[in-house]
Amino acid sequence: MESDKVLHVANFSTLFVCMVLKFPQIFVLMRAKSTTGVSLNSLLLELTGFIVFVTYQMYYDYPPPTYLEYPILIAQDVILLLLILHYNGSLKQSLIYAVVFVGGWQLLTVQKWIIDLAMSLCTFISAGSKFAQLQCLWQSKDSGQVSALSWAMATYTCFARIYTTSVTTGDMQVLVRFIVMALLNSWVLASVLYYRKRAGEVQKKQD
16 A cells, blocks of 8 residues: 555654764764754753653554664764763763663653653653753854754654654654654754854855
8 A cells, every 4th residue: 555655664764864863963073072052951851852752662562663763863862972971071970871861761661650651741851852952052153063964854754753653553642742843853953054054154254
């Protein structure tokens, strides 16, 4: 059926994109050796949201193709976190973050109500992540170290997941989360491009 083909394309394209989603941001940080415009709080909140989301999906035995990209994204976020801590001169804090995240992940599945409550808050956590990144951009007015490509790919995956969720599980909590994330990712992407364009105009005037 045509709908099955579209679903497979959406699932596998999302998985493929997520396999490299954070690579542009990782390469930008490694090249610049600076984290200007990149929000640590945003990354921590995003990582929390990813852990809650994938744990919820696994707890309720949802089809693996609907969440398979999240372990990959978590691994990439961990690399980004270590890079940010390294360039901020606070790499020793990584052990504290590791204990908190692993402990929190174990706590999520102790009782059913805990994972349900965490998932109900997941959208707010993930939305908070995007607002933290927006705030960082507004304050620094510099998107030089923020990868527009990573944010563009993140926006695509959210729109793809809106479709896959609606035709598979139909879970409204999950669907609302993806809709909100798609809109906020688009906002962050637009902000990154705006500040990059403005920086280019300033550079031209100086030249």
